[in-house]
Amino acid sequence: MGAVAALALALLTPGALAQQAPPPTMEDEIRAFCGNIADAARDQRYLIQKKELEELQAGVDKRILLLDERSVQYRDWLERREEFMRVAETQLVSIYKNMRPDAAAEQLEIVSPMVAAAIIMKLSPRLASQILNEMDSKKAAGLTGIIASSAAPDQSEDPS
Numbered sequence: 001m002g003a004v005a006a007l008a009l010a011l012l013t014p015g016a017l018a019q020q021a022p023p024p025t026m027e028d029e030i031r032a033f034c035g036n037i038a039d040a041a042r043d044q045r046y047l048i049q050k051k052e053l054e055e056l057q058a059g060v061d062k063r064i065l066l067l068d069e070r071s072v073q074y075r076d077w078l079e080r081r082e083e084f085m086r087v088a089e090t091q092l093v094s095i096y097k098n099m100r101p102d103a104a105a106e107q108l109e110i111v112s113p114m115v116a117a118a119i120i121m122k123l124s125p126r127l128a129s130q131i132l133n134e135m136d137s138k139k140a141a142g143l144t145g146i147i148a149s150s151a152a153p154d155q156s157e158d159p160s
Helices: 002-012 026-097 101-110 113-122 125-134 137-150
Strands: none
Touching: 026 101, 026 113, 101 113, 101 125, 113 125, 113 137, 125 137
């Protein structure tokens, strides 16, 4: 019974009847090595890319904060400028209102036609007509054209 037991034991031992695998070739070893380091290299590339993206995001965030700060500064400056322009316009109209018509006409001939037209529009009709009467006829006609076109009813509210 010893031989039968030895045969049964040999059959139950794993790999006893299995074929031996051929030893790995150099090419198989290279493939296995490259496969093992490919995952590590890919992970390293991802980490580097993640770090670069985080640095870029930090730069973008910094620029956004700077733009927000400048936007607040610009709005503040714009509010101060608009207030100054309202005060200056009111005072400028008062100055021309108190001038003699011939002196006002002489001054308004020198300034920009748009500015002159805006000032004349703020004056009383009587004073505006006296000033226009004292001006050079071509300049007065140009100002009248600007004033008339600004009050034209056929223009829409939206200039676009």
